[in-house]
Structure formats: C-alpha cells, structure tokens
Amino acid sequence: MSFYKKFETYLNHEVFNDTPGIVEIKTRKELLEAPDVDQQQMREIFQTGMKSVIIAPGSAPTLNFPIKIRLKVEAVLLLSPKNNREEEFASKLGYLEKLADLGCMWAGGSAEKEQVNKDYDLARMKVKRVFSTLTQPLCLVSSTGVIQEINDQLASMAGKRRTILLGERISQLLTPSSWERILGETRKGEMQLRLHNHREGDILATVQPITYEREIESYLIIVKKLKTPKSETKHRKLHTFAEIKGISELLRQAIHAARRVAKGDATIMLRGESGTGKELFAQSIHSESERKEKPFVTINCAAIPKDLLESELFGHEKGAFTGAEKDKPGRFEIANKGTIFLDEIGDMPLYLQAKILRVIQEKTIERIGSNKSIDIDVRIITATHQNLESLVKEEKFREDLYYRISVIPIFIPPLRERKEDLPILIEHYMREFSKVMKLPPKRLSEEALHKLLDYHWPGNIREMQNVVRHFVELEIGETVTLKSLPLLVFDKDEEFTLKRVADASRSSSKLEKSEIIHLLDRYGWHTEGKKKAASVLGVSLATLYRRMKKLHI
Numbered sequence: 001m002s003f004y005k006k007f008e009t010y011l012n013h014e015v016f017n018d019t020p021g022i023v024e025i026k027t028r029k030e031l032l033e034a035p036d037v038d039q040q041q042m043r044e045i046f047q048t049g050m051k052s053v054i055i056a057p058g059s060a061p062t063l064n065f066p067i068k069i070r071l072k073v074e075a076v077l078l079l080s081p082k083n084n085r086e087e088e089f090a091s092k093l094g095y096l097e098k099l100a101d102l103g104c105m106w107a108g109g110s111a112e113k114e115q116v117n118k119d120y121d122l123a124r125m126k127v128k129r130v131f132s133t134l135t136q137p138l139c140l141v142s143s144t145g146v147i148q149e150i151n152d153q154l155a156s157m158a159g160k161r162r163t164i165l166l167g168e169r170i171s172q173l174l175t176p177s178s179w180e181r182i183l184g185e186t187r188k189g190e191m192q193l194r195l196h197n198h199r200e201g202d203i204l205a206t207v208q209p210i211t212y213e214r215e216i217e218s219y220l221i222i223v224k225k226l227k228t229p230k231s232e233t234k235h236r237k238l239h240t241f242a243e244i245k246g247i248s249e250l251l252r253q254a255i256h257a258a259r260r261v262a263k264g265d266a267t268i269m270l271r272g273e274s275g276t277g278k279e280l281f282a283q284s285i286h287s288e289s290e291r292k293e294k295p296f297v298t299i300n301c302a303a304i305p306k307d308l309l310e311s312e313l314f315g316h317e318k319g320a321f322t323g324a325e326k327d328k329p330g331r332f333e334i335a336n337k338g339t340i341f342l343d344e345i346g347d348m349p350l351y352l353q354a355k356i357l358r359v360i361q362e363k364t365i366e367r368i369g370s371n372k373s374i375d376i377d378v379r380i381i382t383a384t385h386q387n388l389e390s391l392v393k394e395e396k397f398r399e400d401l402y403y404r405i406s407v408i409p410i411f412i413p414p415l416r417e418r419k420e421d422l423p424i425l426i427e428h429y430m431r432e433f434s435k436v437m438k439l440p441p442k443r444l445s446e447e448a449l450h451k452l453l454d455y456h457w458p459g460n461i462r463e464m465q466n467v468v469r470h471f472v473e474l475e476i477g478e479t480v481t482l483k484s485l486p487l488l489v490f491d492k493d494e495e496f497t498l499k500r501v502a503d504a505s506r507s508s509s510k511l512e513k514s515e516i517i518h519l520l521d522r523y524g525w526h527t528e529g530k531k532k533a534a535s536v537l538g539v540s541l542a543t544l545y546r547r548m549k550k551l552h553i
C-alpha cells in the first residue's frame with residue numbers, strides 16, 4: 001500500500017471516525033487521471049497551493065486541501081460527507097476544515113520524513129555497494145566512534161563478520177590509542193593504526209575526515225597495507241613457559257607435552273578454544289628451542305583478507321600484480337631459521353594449503369611473480385580452534401596437509417575445565433593491571449571470587465583478562481566486591497543484575513557510564529541493543545540517549 005493510502009486509512013479510522021466527513025488522499029497523477037474530478041480546479045490547487053471548497057447547488061460540499069512537502073503540492077486531501085450525513089457535514093464545516101488542515105500538515109510532514117528516510121536508505125545502499133566493490137579494506141566511522149559502514153576485507157582482518165561490526169563501537173576494531181590518533185586528525189593523512197585483536201600488529205591507513213557544516217561528521221579509514229614485522233624477535237620480548245600460570249593437571253600436562261617437544265624441529269599443532277593461550281604456548285615453545293635467537297613470526301590466517309594472504313606468506317616481486325610497487329619478502333622468508341606460527345590454519349584457503357604443503361616437503365618457497373626457489377628453514381607451529389577432522393571430511397582441508405601438521409598435537413583445555421587455575425590467574429592479572437594503571441593493589445572478596453568461579457568463561461583467559469581489567473579500573477576501594485563485577489558474569493542472575501544496575505544508575509556517574517557502556521557492549525550499540533539496555537536500566541530509550549549524550553558516550 002502506498003504511503004498516502006495508509007495515511008488516508010489512518011485518518012479515517014483515528015481522526016474522522018466520529019465525524020460526518022470522510023477523506024480521500026490522491027496524488028497528482030491519480031487526480032489528473034481521474035475522470036470524475038474537475039481537472040481545471042485540481043491544476044489550480046497544484047499551481048497555487050490554495051485550498052478550495054466546492055459547493056455545487058443541490059449537492060453536498062467537498063473540500064480539497066493541498067498536501068505540501070517543502071512548499072510544493074504533492075497530493076490533495078479530499079473531504080466529503082459520509083452517506084446520509086450531508087446536513088451534519090454542512091453544519092460542522094468549520095470544525096471539519098480545521099481537522100483537514102491538521103491532517104494535511106501531518107501527512108506532509110510524515111511524507112517528508114518518509115522521503116528523507118528513503119533518500120537515506122538509498123544513500124546507504126550506494127555507500128554499501130561502493131564499499132563492497134572496493135578490494136581495499138576500509139570503513140566509515142562516525143565522529144562518535146560508531147562503525148557506520150565496513151567492507152568484508154577489513155572485517156575479516158579484525159577476525160569478525162561485517163554484519164557483526166556494523167553499528168558497533170570502533171573499540172571493536174581499533175585500539176583506543178589508534179582512535180585517539182584519528183580523533184586528533186582534521187585533515188586527510190596517513191597514519192599507523194593498530195587493530196584491536198593485536199594479531200596482525202600495525203596497519204598503515206589513510207584517514208579522511210568527512211565534514212558537514214564545518215563539523216567533522218565521520219572518518220573514512222582506508223587500509224593501505226599491513227606493517228610487516230621486520231624481525232619480530234628484535235621488537236618484542238616473547239613469552240616463556242614460566243609465564244603460563246595455573247596449577248591444574250590438564251594445564252600441567254599440556255605444558256609438559258610442549259616442553260618435551262620444544263627443543264626439536266617437529267611441526268606442532270596447538271588445539272584449543274579461542275583465548276585459551278595457543279599463541280602464548282607457541283611463543284614459549286620458540287623461546288625454549290634452539291631457534292630462540294632467530295625470528296618468531298605470527299600470521300593469523302583468519303584475520304588477513306584472502307587475496308592478501310598469499311603475498312603475506314610468500315612475498316612478491318615488483319610488478320607481480322597491481323599495487324606490487326616493490327619486491328617484498330613474505331613471512332616465511334622473514335621467519336627463516338626461526339619459527340612461523342600459522343594461527344587459525346583451518347581458515348587457510350585450499351589453494352594455499354597446497355603451497356604450505358610444498359614448503360613442508362621441499363623446504364623452498366617462490367615469491368609471487370618469480371620462479372626462483374628460495375630455501376627456507378623454518379619450524380612450523382600451527383593452531384586452530386576448529387574441528388580439522390570434520391573440515392577434512394568436508395574436503396575443506398587437505399588430508400595430506402592435515403597429516404603433516406598434526407603429528408604432535410597439544411590440547412590446551414578451556415578455562416571452564418580447569419577452574420582451579422582461576423584464582424591464580426585472577427590474582428596475577430589483578431597485580432599486573434594495577435601496576436600498569438598505577439593503582440593501589442586490590443583484593444577480591446570471597447563472594448566475588450565465587451561468582452567468578454561460577455561463570456562459564458566462553459572467551460577463556462582473554463575474557464577473564466577483560467573482566468579483571470574492568471573491576472581493577474572500577475573499584476575505588478581496596479576490596480573488589482560483587483558490585484564491581486561486570487554484568488556478563490551474572491548471566492544466570494538476571495534479577496540481581498537489574499537491581500545492581502538500578503543502584504548503579506543512582507550512584508556515581510563514572511559507574512553509570514561504565515554500566516551503560518557495558519550493557520551496550522553486551523546487547524549491541526544498534527537501536528535494538530539500546531532498547532534492551534534501556535529496559536534493563538528501567539528507563540526509556542529517549543532517557544538513555546540523553547544520558548549517553550550527557551556522559552559523552
């Protein structure tokens with residue numbers, strides 16, 4: 001049904017229901033094609049924008065009112081008497097006229113809004129289309145830090161889906177310091193940024209502020225390239241087994257198995273859920289191997305766009321493809337004599353799996369665009385959270401490669417299966433974060449510890465770190481109590497959550513701000529998420545918006 005038809009039904013049901021009048025709304029096209037209307041009169045209405053009252057002798061009066069959008073007549077509201085109520089209609093003409101006036105203003109305003117929404121949707125669709133046709137990873141972020149548009153390439157670099165990131169906070173994509181750097185930019189420029197997941201390190205991007213009426217409205221971020229680590233061992237201190245905290249039997253077994261094979265050159269496969277410590281293990285193995293003075297190079301196969309992955313791994317010669325402005329070594333070459341950590345190997349496309357197999361078998365690589373073989377001596381450590389055996393069955397993962405890399409599998413158990421490690425880990429990270437944030441050391445109350453022990457930790461140690469960071473920052477006193485824990489650990493205790501949040505809203509604004517952010521992180525920064533957050537807070541959506549504005553969220 002067209003917009004005006006819907007509006008017509010609405011007016012008849014809700015506004016003119018108890019009156020002797022009935023309305024019809026007709027667009028210019030409909031009127032000019034209608035045989036029973038006075039065409040000359042209609043033309044006049046469209047030209048002059050004046051309303052007219054037609055009182056023909058012997059018949060009931062009809063009122064024709066123009067509906068205008070931005071002063072231009074777009075349609076006409078025709079008001080006539082209902083059957084057998086002509087007299088009443090004539091006697092209430094003044095009142096009916098006022099109602100019809102209001103109806104026209106209302107219809108015009110709503111139609112204008114509808115048009116604006118349509119224009120907006122159309123513009124969004126165009127932007128989306130442009131974004132999806134560009135192969136360079138890019139995104140559009142509002143000046144308040146909300147991701148307005150992003151293409152698959154950049155989303156996959158962050159290891160997330162585009163649809164998940166849309167409408168989310170930029171903190172889901174970039175580190176806080178990168179965002180601060182962008183906010184300080186008033187002109188187009190290049191800058192080094194860091195993706196939130198830290199896996200691929202720095203990226204070089206062009207940042208273009210987009211202004212509207214002299215105010216920066218959003219930023220267009222276009223990734224130029226990944227900053228390939230030169231020799232990673234030179235730049236960062238790698239982890240060692242001593243830093244793997246925990247006393248559980250399952251963890252001890254995993255450490256024991258890893259230590260036993262660390263010294264050799266065998267290919268190792270680390271298996272475990274996300275955030276369990278696979279990279280920590282990989283670094284520790286390298287640090288304890290004969291190769292410890294040589295490079296340790298990481299590549300996350302899921303986080304790099306598929307069309308960049310091959311050149312990242314194997315390098316390219318100048319001119320091998322558009323954009324290959326100079327020779328570039330791949331990560332295998334950079335890792336020569338050291339260790340390469342192929343994270344999320346299950347996401348490696350099939351054609352690259354064949355190339356990896358060749359590296360393992362022949363110990364040589366060729367850069368893209370060159371047929372010169374380069375000898376490579378690297379130890380390969382792979383990691384995955386996926387069921388590789390199923391991928392092999394589904395023919396998404398090569399069987400021969402699977403057998404070559406899975407000779408020594410090491411299973412890192414999820415946190416929920418080794419809860420006895422939790423107190424040690426929490427204690428460790430409380431100390432670490434207090435030190436970094438220059439805050440006095442804190443202790444955890446019994447009940448808070450029990451709550452954390454109850455929680456199922458789907459995000460494993462990485463999630464636990466975030467939770468500890470949250471309460472170390474939030475708790476003003478010496479003891480961390482239930483009140484300082486983030487909402488997500490109360491998953492099953494919805495009632496408690498509600499009460500706590502309501503208390504929080506009445507207390508300090510810092511608490512309120514972090515609670516709102518937390519709720520939005522949990523339910524999403526899109527309208528649906530905000531509605532849910534507002535209902536949890538027990539306030540209207542409009543109040544939530546007001547508070548967000550006040551608290552600069």
Ligand SMILES: Nc1ncnc2c1ncn2[C@@H]1O[C@H](COP(=O)(O)OP(=O)(O)OP(=O)(O)O)[C@@H](O)[C@H]1O
Nearest residue numbers: 243244245246273274275276277278279280461462
């Ligand atoms: N036993 C542990 N003791 C101390 N810190 C740990 C332990 N296990 C993991 N961590 C820390 O938890 C964080 C996540 O670990 P890591 O990145 O190694 O996990 P991952 O399994 O590689 O995750 P993903 O699959 O998502 O890449 C890191 O900061 C790591 O140092």
